[in-house]
Amino acid sequence: MALVLKTTKFVESQIDSFLDVVSDSALLFQLSVEDYLKGRFEQFEERLMQIRENEKKADELRVAVERYLYERTLIPENRGDVLAILENTDEVMDNIKDTLTQFSIELPQIPEILNDLWMQTTHASTAAVEHLTHAVRSFFRDLGQVNNYIHKVYFFEREADQMGEKLRRLLFAQELDLAQKIQLRWFAIHTEQISDYAQAVCDRLAIYTIKRQL
Amino acid sequence: MIYIYLISGLFIGWTLGANNIGTIFGAAVTTRMIKFRQAALIASIFYFLGAVFEGSGPSGTLGKLGSVDALGGAFTVALAAALIVLAVVRTGIPISISQSIVGALVAWNFFSGRLTDYHSLITIMSSWVVSFVASALFAALLFHLVRRWVNRSKRHLLEQDMITRWLLVVFGALGSYFLGANTIASAVGVFVPVTPFPDLSLGPVMISGVQMLYALGALSVVVGIYTFSHRVMGTVGKDIFHLSPVTALVALIAETIVLFMFSSQGLQNLLHWLGLPAIPLVTISSTHVIVGAVTGIGLAMGGKNIRYSVLGKVSLAWLAAPVMAFAFAFVALFITQNVFELQIHLPLVYTVDKEAVMEIERREIDSKGLSFVNLRSFKSEMDLYKELTLDQTYTREEAKQIISICEVHPLQVNMELLEKRGLDRRLSPAQVQALQKLEEQRFNRRWELAQALAQDESWQGIPQPKSPAQEAQNSRLEGELDLLYKVFYLPAEADAGK
Numbered sequence: 001m002a003l004v005l006k007t008t009k010f011v012e013s014q015i016d017s018f019l020d021v022v023s024d025s026a027l028l029f030q031l032s033v034e035d036y037l038k039g040r041f042e043q044f045e046e047r048l049m050q051i052r053e054n055e056k057k058a059d060e061l062r063v064a065v066e067r068y069l070y071e072r073t074l075i076p077e078n079r080g081d082v083l084a085i086l087e088n089t090d091e092v093m094d095n096i097k098d099t100l101t102q103f104s105i106e107l108p109q110i111p112e113i114l115n116d117l118w119m120q121t122t123h124a125s126t127a128a129v130e131h132l133t134h135a136v137r138s139f140f141r142d143l144g145q146v147n148n149y150i151h152k153v154y155f156f157e158r159e160a161d162q163m164g165e166k167l168r169r170l171l172f173a174q175e176l177d178l179a180q181k182i183q184l185r186w187f188a189i190h191t192e193q194i195s196d197y198a199q200a201v202c203d204r205l206a207i208y209t210i211k212r213q214l
Numbered sequence: 215m216i217y218i219y220l221i222s223g224l225f226i227g228w229t230l231g232a233n234n235i236g237t238i239f240g241a242a243v244t245t246r247m248i249k250f251r252q253a254a255l256i257a258s259i260f261y262f263l264g265a266v267f268e269g270s271g272p273s274g275t276l277g278k279l280g281s282v283d284a285l286g287g288a289f290t291v292a293l294a295a296a297l298i299v300l301a302v303v304r305t306g307i308p309i310s311i312s313q314s315i316v317g318a319l320v321a322w323n324f325f326s327g328r329l330t331d332y333h334s335l336i337t338i339m340s341s342w343v344v345s346f347v348a349s350a351l352f353a354a355l356l357f358h359l360v361r362r363w364v365n366r367s368k369r370h371l372l373e374q375d376m377i378t379r380w381l382l383v384v385f386g387a388l389g390s391y392f393l394g395a396n397t398i399a400s401a402v403g404v405f406v407p408v409t410p411f412p413d414l415s416l417g418p419v420m421i422s423g424v425q426m427l428y429a430l431g432a433l434s435v436v437v438g439i440y441t442f443s444h445r446v447m448g449t450v451g452k453d454i455f456h457l458s459p460v461t462a463l464v465a466l467i468a469e470t471i472v473l474f475m476f477s478s479q480g481l482q483n484l485l486h487w488l489g490l491p492a493i494p495l496v497t498i499s500s501t502h503v504i505v506g507a508v509t510g511i512g513l514a515m516g517g518k519n520i521r522y523s524v525l526g527k528v529s530l531a532w533l534a535a536p537v538m539a540f541a542f543a544f545v546a547l548f549i550t551q552n553v554f555e556l557q558i559h560l561p562l563v564y565t566v567d568k569e570a571v572m573e574i575e576r577r578e579i580d581s582k583g584l585s586f587v588n589l590r591s592f593k594s595e596m597d598l599y600k601e602l603t604l605d606q607t608y609t610r611e612e613a614k615q616i617i618s619i620c621e622v623h624p625l626q627v628n629m630e631l632l633e634k635r636g637l638d639r640r641l642s643p644a645q646v647q648a649l650q651k652l653e654e655q656r657f658n659r660r661w662e663l664a665q666a667l668a669q670d671e672s673w674q675g676i677p678q679p680k681s682p683a684q685e686a687q688n689s690r691l692e693g694e695l696d697l698l699y700k701v702f703y704l705p706a707e708a709d710a711g712k
Binding site: 005008011012073074075076077078082139140141142143144212214 | 245246247249357360361364365368369370371372373375376458459460461515
């Protein structure tokens with residue numbers, strides 16, 4: 001009994017750590033974009049390094065949780081759903097890392113006039129990921145709260161879409177080379193898309209919540 | 215020879231293991247909360263313990279319905295009941311051995327010209343419906359309580375899973391224990407009076423021959439569990455309504471409570487003591503109980519996904535199972551008696567002679583109505599009953615008493631026989647001493663032996679029992695006397711052989 005309890009507590013802590021890492025990475029994403037827009041490139045690179053480490057750590061945690069769930073046949077009825085949630089949440093992190101890596105490789109020149117809308121889009125995407133982690137935590141502990149957080153994720157996803165659209169309109173209204181516009185569009189869309197990934201996880205989470213409800 | 219006869223009881227045991235254990239652990243195994251090997255091990259151990267230590271309760275009610283008094287009859291009744299279950303379960307109608315055995319016992323009564331105790335029959339049949347409804351109600355109530363607990367406790371999914379898993383094991387073990395207590399009588403109950411096993415002393419623990427018989431029956435159940443129950447488990451939890459681990463636990467708890475209600479002598483005593491109506495200790499169908507529980511949960515969840523056709527089949531089984539078993543057992547008894555020339559029942563005779571009439575009068579039953587039957591002998595209870603109740607001379611109860619008084623049941627006290635079978639250890643030293651005083655004495659009727667024994671205090675019942683303990687004492691005494699009647703029975707041909 002004590003051994004089983006120990007394993008359960010251990011897996012619980014692994015899942016919590018995984019979500020902490022995702023949440024940290026979302027916040028780091030916001031700070032990184034801010035650093036980049038304000039020209040603090042050294043700090044940006046440091047944060048990118050942290051996000052890469054976080055991504056690696058999240059992968060390890062996810063694999064460990066998967067292994068425990070299958071080896072100890074824990075939550076047999078829900079483990080498929082839980083693993084899907086963890087894998088999809090991990091994809092959100094991958095996306096954050098890929099977007100920032102691309103910033104680091106391409107070093108796009110962003111006109112200052114776009115900074116405000118860019119930050120607003122980034123804020124909305126980050127908030128969506130933040131609320132996604134709350135929703136996932138609630139899925140494990142407090143099923144009644146899941147829909148509240150899902151609702152917030154949907155809200156911030158819409159917000160990111162709207163801000164992203166405004167950003168792209170403003171971008172194409174500028175006197176820039178078409179090549180630069182297309183390059184910046186890619187970054188704008190990817191910043192906005194982070195919230196779309198969070199929403200996709202919530203779509204699944206909503207169904208899994210219905211399945212889990214008594 | 216008895217070992218060959220016992221095969222049909224063990225066959226029933228195997229059927230019980232194959233079918234009924236699935237109702238306890240089916241949902242837990244289907245939802246992968248417990249592995250089949252673990253479920254089989256827990257079920258085997260606890261079924262075994264329940265059968266050996268608490269298996270005698272429900273056998274009493276079955277005994278009242280039909281007390282099969284010849285091994286050939288017991289063999290055929292058990293075999294017919296098991297075969298009908300195997301045949302009918304394939305058609306998708308969920309029937310249980312506990313239901314088919316009732317039909318087979320009534321068939322034996324009809325075939326042997328014995329009276330059927332309709333009161334017991336109605337008690338047993340109504341308990342099937344009551345157990346189904348009770349299990350649905352318990353499950354619905356428990357479901358609401360568990361849902362509230364799950365929503366309020368805010369436990370982590372993994373902790374909730376662990377608690378559910380442990381409770382499934384605990385209630386699975388309890389359920390198996392009460393299932394053993396409740397159903398073992400269906401398998402080997404008819405062989406109790408002729409048990410070939412002597413009592414066994416294992417240090418401070420004494421295991422009686424009857425317990426060893428139950429243990430053998432339980433072993434056959436274990437074989438059924440390991441060989442066939444895996445398939446049955448797969449269908450429970452899917453057929454009527456998809457169960458999650460938590461709802462599977464709710465269904466299991468409801469089933470365990472109902473099995474406990476219909477198996478526990480302790481609960482019956484408590485209800486007596488509280489002045490509440492007692493729940494009859496009868497063998498109920500665990501299949502129907504789990505179907506009831508799952509239905510209760512389905513209704514509590516809104517009733518949208520319930521497959522009502524399965525419920526139709528269950529209610530069909532309440533009537534179809536005994537009727538089909540009756541027909542099949544009747545034909546089987548006919549074949550056993552006429553083709554294999556085995557004895558189906560004891561050749562009892564009912565004679566209304568002077569001694570019988572005196573005893574009837576002593577029991578304050580009006581003997582004037584006996585003029586039609588006086589000094590006549592009848593070869594079956596039914597014939598005498600028809601004469602007695604013609605023109606409503608006697609009520610059914612009076613007629614049954616007269617029949618039991620008139621039954622010629624030659625007996626000879628034979629302590630050696632009792633000791634050889636280890637049955638003397640079931641009696642107190644004072645009772646054995648009283649019996650020894652009557653050694654080699656012959657009696658023509660059961661009540662004559664009872665009266666002779668009642669000279670000694672150890673064999674005296676309590677005339678008007680006031681407490682459950684006194685009632686239990688009386689019924690224990692009845693059981694002991696019944697055992698003596700069966701062991702000391704000396705048929706006319708055996709007597710002539712001496």
